[in-house]
Amino acid sequence: MTTETAAEPGKRVQDERIYARPFISRMMSRPELGAISGAVILIVFFLLAASPQMFSLGGLFNWLEVCAQLGIIAIGACMLMIGGEFDLSIGSMIGFSSAILGILIVNGGLPPWLAILIAFSLAVGIGFIIGTIVVVTRLPSFIVTLAFLFLLRGAMLVSMRLFHGDTQVEGMANLKQTDFFAWLFGGDLFTMEATFVRGGRENIIEVGVPMSLVWLFVLAALATWVLTRTRPGNWIFAAGGAPNAARSVGVPVNAVKIALFMLTALCAAIFGAIQAFDGGAVDAARGNLKELEAIAASVIGGALLTGGYGSVIGACLGALIYGMVNLGFQYTTIDGDWYRVFLGGILLLAVAFNTYIRRRMTGGAE
Amino acid sequence: MTSSLRLMLSSAVAAGSLAVLAGGAAAETYIVITHTAGTDPFWPVVQRGAEDAAAAVGATMEYRHPSAGDLVEMGQLVEAAIQQNPDGIVVSIPDADILGGPIRAAVAAGIPVISINSGADVADSLGVLMHVGQPEYEAGLAGGERAKAEGVTKGLCLNQEAFNVALEQRCQGYADGLGLELNMIDVTNDPAEIKARTVAAVSSDESIDGLLATGPHVCEAAVQALTELGLNGQIHLGCFDLTPGVVQGIQNGDVAFAIDQQQYLQGYLPIIMLDLYNKYGLLPGADVPSGPGFVTTENAALVLDLAGTYR
Numbered sequence: 228m229t230t231e232t233a234a235e236p237g238k239r240v241q242d243e244r245i246y247a248r249p250f251i252s253r254m255m256s257r258p259e260l261g262a263i264s265g266a267v268i269l270i271v272f273f274l275l276a277a278s279p280q281m282f283s284l285g286g287l288f289n290w291l292e293v294c295a296q297l298g299i300i301a302i303g304a305c306m307l308m309i310g311g312e313f314d315l316s317i318g319s320m321i322g323f324s325s326a327i328l329g330i331l332i333v334n335g336g337l338p339p340w341l342a343i344l345i346a347f348s349l350a351v352g353i354g355f356i357i358g359t360i361v362v363v364t365r366l367p368s369f370i371v372t373l374a375f376l377f378l379l380r381g382a383m384l385v386s387m388r389l390f391h392g393d394t395q396v397e398g399m400a401n402l403k404q405t406d407f408f409a410w411l412f413g414g415d416l417f418t419m420e421a422t423f424v425r426g427g428r429e430n431i432i433e434v435g436v437p438m439s440l441v442w443l444f445v446l447a448a449l450a451t452w453v454l455t456r457t458r459p460g461n462w463i464f465a466a467g468g469a470p471n472a473a474r475s476v477g478v479p480v481n482a483v484k485i486a487l488f489m490l491t492a493l494c495a496a497i498f499g500a501i502q503a504f505d506g507g508a509v510d511a512a513r514g515n516l517k518e519l520e521a522i523a524a525s526v527i528g529g530a531l532l533t534g535g536y537g538s539v540i541g542a543c544l545g546a547l548i549y550g551m552v553n554l555g556f557q558y559t560t561i562d563g564d565w566y567r568v569f570l571g572g573i574l575l576l577a578v579a580f581n582t583y584i585r586r587r588m589t590g591g592a593e
Numbered sequence: 594m595t596s597s598l599r600l601m602l603s604s605a606v607a608a609g610s611l612a613v614l615a616g617g618a619a620a621e622t623y624i625v626i627t628h629t630a631g632t633d634p635f636w637p638v639v640q641r642g643a644e645d646a647a648a649a650v651g652a653t654m655e656y657r658h659p660s661a662g663d664l665v666e667m668g669q670l671v672e673a674a675i676q677q678n679p680d681g682i683v684v685s686i687p688d689a690d691i692l693g694g695p696i697r698a699a700v701a702a703g704i705p706v707i708s709i710n711s712g713a714d715v716a717d718s719l720g721v722l723m724h725v726g727q728p729e730y731e732a733g734l735a736g737g738e739r740a741k742a743e744g745v746t747k748g749l750c751l752n753q754e755a756f757n758v759a760l761e762q763r764c765q766g767y768a769d770g771l772g773l774e775l776n777m778i779d780v781t782n783d784p785a786e787i788k789a790r791t792v793a794a795v796s797s798d799e800s801i802d803g804l805l806a807t808g809p810h811v812c813e814a815a816v817q818a819l820t821e822l823g824l825n826g827q828i829h830l831g832c833f834d835l836t837p838g839v840v841q842g843i844q845n846g847d848v849a850f851a852i853d854q855q856q857y858l859q860g861y862l863p864i865i866m867l868d869l870y871n872k873y874g875l876l877p878g879a880d881v882p883s884g885p886g887f888v889t890t891e892n893a894a895l896v897l898d899l900a901g902t903y904r
Binding site for chain 2: 277278280281283285286289290292293296377388392393394395397398400423425426430431432433434502505506507508510512513515517553554557558559563564
């Protein structure tokens with residue numbers, strides 16, 4: 228029975244399970260494929276159709292900032308979706324945590340680092356509560372986080388009126404120049420000089436590389452590393468793809484899900500801090516509808532609503548596509564309101580394309 | 594010490610008897626319903642005005658707004674208010690097609706209704722007693738005329754709520770004041786997007802030399818956008834409504850003027866008028882315009898302390 232293999236002890240037999248798939252085939256089954264091709268097509272489209280100002284230094288970092296901010300919450304939303312849940316409270320969490328931040332600094336007189344620490348801890352704590360409710364009650368995360376969408380927005384408005392008197396907290400405008408921690412979120416990594424020509428007049432302008440881009444790259448790198456190179460990363464895929472099977476092989480599914488809800492809350496708080504320190508103010512509309520944009524970016528980037536599949540890089544590309552379409556239309560002669568129509572189309576196309584790719588990859592199995 | 598104690602006691606007794614008196618007269622109940630999902634920094638000032646007025650006349654005031662900013666939901670709030678049979682309803686009318694039905698129903702039920710903020714043009718036809726607000730179109734028109742006088746040849750209106758008829762009227766007024774076609778973009782409520790869209794619009798159309806922001810947070814983001822392009826003070830920027838940030842922009846010379854509709858009055862006056870109407874049948878003979886008032890470098894300092902609370 229074993230004589231054949233025993234006859235040649237020095238030669239390893241190639242296991243047929245680990246054969247090398249051709250490069251093209253591997254690329255064709257990546258979750259990011261749709262988003263990459265979409266982004267390339269859109270860049271070419273806007274290079275041809277939009278005013279060259281869109282890709283000038285100043286124009287570029289302006290709309291990239293919108294993409295970067297969305298990308299930060301899309302990373303959280305995407306990780307959570309891979310883990311099999313999703314979070315509709317992201318937008319309200321942005322509003323709530325930035326309101327707390329603003330109140331603590333403006334009305335409480337706390338130094339920014341302490342206010343950030345408190346606001347972030349609060350956000351992560353609420354993420355823990357949301358996650359715990361979801362895993363303990365086994366209610367769909369749709370309902371639980373919908374409840375927190377209303378709850379947190381209400382809490383934001385009430386606390387603003389109670390502690391500040393009205394729903395616009397101002398007075399942090401200069402902090403990003405004077406305080407390191409405010410700069411860390413709302414400042415510029417460095418600035419470059421560029422010429423901005425308008426009406427035949429040349430202006431020398433300072434183009435800043437916003438810290439939101441740095442946050443995006445750091446978070447995306449960390450999240451990708453965790454997902455693809457570590458054991459908790461495997462747990463996340465397992466918890467979303469087949470939670471019961473995962474449980475029976477000892478994956479701490481509940482803990483994984485709770486941690487992911489804490490992560491989305493943290494991402495929302497980072498988004499909130501970036502906008503609060505960049506503009507120096509917090510108003511009550513902050514973060515409105517951002518949860519749906521984050522989910523849309525994740526889906527465009529290849530994540531599945533049913534969990535177990537997706538990519539953080541894809542979600543960032545989804546955010547890039549969203550921001551580029553959102554603002555690119557403003558640089559064309561087309562009525563800017565068309566962008567929503569266009570985005571809806573892209574979302575549908577992306578889902579259809581991604582589903583097709585995944586079916587191919589899994590050999591037709593659902 | 595004993596005298597001060599006696600004073601405190603007597604004043605407590607007096608306050609108690611006052612409360613009994615007020616209770617005996619069955620405190621009036623007024624319901625104030627406004628649009629926008631409580632997210633616009635503008636409305637808390639109206640709410641404060643209504644609260645102060647209710648306290649002044651010893652009435653109960655309930656403030657409501659649709660949780661999602663949906664006008665259909667707002668119509669349902671009006672219908673729900675009718676069921677409570679209050680002594681008066683104060684309502685803003687951003688869209689008469691949607692809110693007309695519920696408001697007529699309230700009037701038919703015999704509830705005195707005063708409209709505020711938007712809806713001056715339809716208030717009469719709906720049977721509303723009177724309107725307290727700033728005629729949006731006229732305010733925009735005044736802004737446009739002023740901008741034209743200050744040298745603007747091509748204006749662009751930055752509108753944060755594409756569905757809000759009142760904001761579009763401001764933009765239309767601005768365009769008419771300049772003597773131009775309506776030129777308006779939807780900038781959303783997100784500060785990063787407002788900034789990026791303003792940068793996009795200004796850099797892709799070189800002929801734009803005037804902007805009108807229809808909200809204070811839009812105004813502040815537009816100042817940031819113009820500053821980034823080195824165009825602050827060069828492109829004329831007019832704004833609607835006041836916050837400390839807007840007033841700061843005026844003082845820095847980045848904002849040419851802000852149009853103040855003095856919305857505290859829109860909260861305060863209707864409660865007082867309803868109270869007088871219910872008690873003595875008194876009613877002013879015409880609608881009361883709460884604005885527009887222009888805030889420029891000349892009166893900015895005066896307004897700064899009150900912005901966001903009473904202005």
